[in-house]
Amino acid sequence: MSRTEIRITGFGGQGVVLAGYIIGRACAIEAGRHATLIQSFGPEARGSACSATLAVCDTEVLYPYIQRPDIFVVMSGEGYERYRAELKDDGVLIYEKDLVHPTPGAPDKAPLRLREGPAGPRAYGIPSTRIAESLGRAMVQNIVMVGFFTAVTQLVSRAQMRAAVQASVPPGTEELNLKAFDAGCAFFDTTYGEAAQSPALPASG
Amino acid sequence: MRADPAGVLTGVHYLDGDFACGEGAMAAGCRFVAGYPITPSTEVVERIARRFPRMGGTFVQMEDELASMAAVVGASWTGTKSMTVTSGPGFSLMMENIGLAVMMETPCVVVNVQRGGPSTGLPTMVGQADMMQARWGSHGDYELIALCPQSPQEAFDLTIDAFNLSEQYRVPVLVMMDECVGHMTEKVIVRPAEDIEVVPRRLTAAPRGEFQPYRVDGRPVPEFARAGDGYRFHTTGLTHDERGYPVMNAECQEKCVRRLVDKIRGSAEQIVRFEEEGTEGADIVVVCYGITARVARLAVHLARERGVKAGVLRLVVVWPFPEQRIRELARHIRAFVVPEINYGQIVLEVERCAAGQAAVVPVPHGGGGVHDPSAICQSILRAAQ
Numbered sequence: 001m002s003r004t005e006i007r008i009t010g011f012g013g014q015g016v017v018l019a020g021y022i023i024g025r026a027c028a029i030e031a032g033r034h035a036t037l038i039q040s041f042g043p044e045a046r047g048s049a050c051s052a053t054l055a056v057c058d059t060e061v062l063y064p065y066i067q068r069p070d071i072f073v074v075m076s077g078e079g080y081e082r083y084r085a086e087l088k089d090d091g092v093l094i095y096e097k098d099l100v101h102p103t104p105g106a107p108d109k110a111p112l113r114l115r116e117g118p119a120g121p122r123a124y125g126i127p128s129t130r131i132a133e134s135l136g137r138a139m140v141q142n143i144v145m146v147g148f149f150t151a152v153t154q155l156v157s158r159a160q161m162r163a164a165v166q167a168s169v170p171p172g173t174e175e176l177n178l179k180a181f182d183a184g185c186a187f188f189d190t191t192y193g194e195a196a197q198s199p200a201l202p203a204s205g
Numbered sequence: 206m207r208a209d210p211a212g213v214l215t216g217v218h219y220l221d222g223d224f225a226c227g228e229g230a231m232a233a234g235c236r237f238v239a240g241y242p243i244t245p246s247t248e249v250v251e252r253i254a255r256r257f258p259r260m261g262g263t264f265v266q267m268e269d270e271l272a273s274m275a276a277v278v279g280a281s282w283t284g285t286k287s288m289t290v291t292s293g294p295g296f297s298l299m300m301e302n303i304g305l306a307v308m309m310e311t312p313c314v315v316v317n318v319q320r321g322g323p324s325t326g327l328p329t330m331v332g333q334a335d336m337m338q339a340r341w342g343s344h345g346d347y348e349l350i351a352l353c354p355q356s357p358q359e360a361f362d363l364t365i366d367a368f369n370l371s372e373q374y375r376v377p378v379l380v381m382m383d384e385c386v387g388h389m390t391e392k393v394i395v396r397p398a399e400d401i402e403v404v405p406r407r408l409t410a411a412p413r414g415e416f417q418p419y420r421v422d423g424r425p426v427p428e429f430a431r432a433g434d435g436y437r438f439h440t441t442g443l444t445h446d447e448r449g450y451p452v453m454n455a456e457c458q459e460k461c462v463r464r465l466v467d468k469i470r471g472s473a474e475q476i477v478r479f480e481e482e483g484t485e486g487a488d489i490v491v492v493c494y495g496i497t498a499r500v501a502r503l504a505v506h507l508a509r510e511r512g513v514k515a516g517v518l519r520l521v522v523v524w525p526f527p528e529q530r531i532r533e534l535a536r537h538i539r540a541f542v543v544p545e546i547n548y549g550q551i552v553l554e555v556e557r558c559a560a561g562q563a564a565v566v567p568v569p570h571g572g573g574g575v576h577d578p579s580a581i582c583q584s585i586l587r588a589a590q
Contacts, residue, residue, distance in 0.1 A: 021390065025219040037219075037390035060505040063578060064496070065571040152260050 004155065005066035006054040009083055010075030010096075015142030019073070020052030022146050023155070026164035027056045031156040036061040056155065071153055074100045075145060077130070089091065090122070094149055096141075097125035108185045124152045124192065131183050143169070147184020152192075157182035158185055208232050208401035211260040220393045220422040222386040223248035226316055227256075227356040228395060229364030230288050234403050235314070236262040239276035241269050241295060244328045245384040245488065246318035246512035249290040260353055270295035274302035274315070281311045282440070282484040284406050284431035286368055288314040290383075291333055293322045297342070303377050303440045304343030307465060310375040310419070310427065314367045317379060318387040319546075321572030331384040332572035333367075339379050339419040347461055348469035350476060353494040357391045363521070365401060365520045371477065372404040374468055375426045377453040383546070384531070385496040385575060409436070419461075420447040425468040442559075483509070484516035486540050488514065488539045489585050492555050494520040496575055497544050504544075504581035511582075513589045523551065531558035540588035544568035564588060 027035035040051040072087040074095040132141040150161040169177040212231035236379040254264040269272040280287040321327030354360040367378040409428035430436035443451035498519040508515040543552035552567040
């Protein structure tokens, strides 16, 4: 039973939950796996740190919550500080480069290792807000991030994720959102080049 | 009868349990919903309120939960399939009029997306502590039906079943969801309308002057006349005769209330529904429902890896309780293990039915989260020793 746990965090208004919804939908519907999305409810969903989690499995997801994420997608500094300690030692960090400044090797909470080498880097940054702004709407930052996420993790194919984006965004905004998705993928290809050929996730899942 | 396609959103969706419940209601033919917003149930009515205008449905945001339940009873008497949606605090306020619906034999569905209690408790977090309230919360003797979905897919499917059972038995049917299922998003398949069976209201064909609203002629459930169809009749929460008029004596009480109780008890074997996994030859059977059933299945897998013969009995219908099956299992197993997100409710029923023939081990959780599967596994291992 291969199970992948994902946490996506940012501040309210960044589209954290929609990003989680799209990834979950791509896994559950486009790729035919099982994906359970849980979104944070309560005071933290109104203004400050906001979070969504996904458990993705080839078989039915029995335990709906995550324990230690394999993939940590961060779009705000606050979200990073709040959840950084739970990322698996060999997990993958995906972050908004201008808003999040990972601090590798902090001795008290040190799961994150920005390692280079044969396995490739485990932390992947993208200026997703700036890219979204260059497309004309900062609002599609989350979709840029979803594109980048897809390219980094190869959890599902780009075509599958693209279909999920198209099906999930408000009618009339598909073109802009798909452009944002493609821009996220393209940033990965140009910045991380060869790493694009192998998935960032450990083979064991 | 097939579902009205206007209410059926056929396709493969990625929905949370609350939305799926709303879709189930609309697919079942529900066209009246009254409610008062309360976390974690509000998304059910948000979904319905948005989609109802396209199918001629009416949603009313009432002043409170007492009025919501009263409006549902009234709407159902026009022949419209009706529902309300709430969580613990609102469920408490609905109790009186749920009793009225029982006494007047009003088909309706009440959804309770359970959160941590008592009182306002944990508005945004999971609980399963309203299970006994579901059974006994309104005063007097009565029977009703309660279902417990474990996933958004089941929130859809069981809400349809709830409407069908409410029509068949003319009784309020409770959909006892929990916050975790309500707020989790998963794949939900909505079948085409022609594949969804719905039970219509059984309307009387009696001549106008002869109709008596509570005459059963040996059947468990009387025929229905819609308000506005021209039948003159009376219905009341007071103990009543076949004409629906109050009769204040022990004889009428016995006849009236006995039938209300017996129409469910007498059909319990048809109504109860459960799923079993690995109970054949098991030493330990975990009895569970709702979100806890999923966590418990994981625990059972862990226990089996350690060599314990453990199985699962998942309650899909919790009320009426599957007494017969628990009794049979009790004769062959060593112990029941009963995890639930409360300090011991359904475990009492298991204990009652096991009647000392098998040990019964509660695994309580106060709410605000689901069990750690290893805690359930530990209880299984201890019970197996």
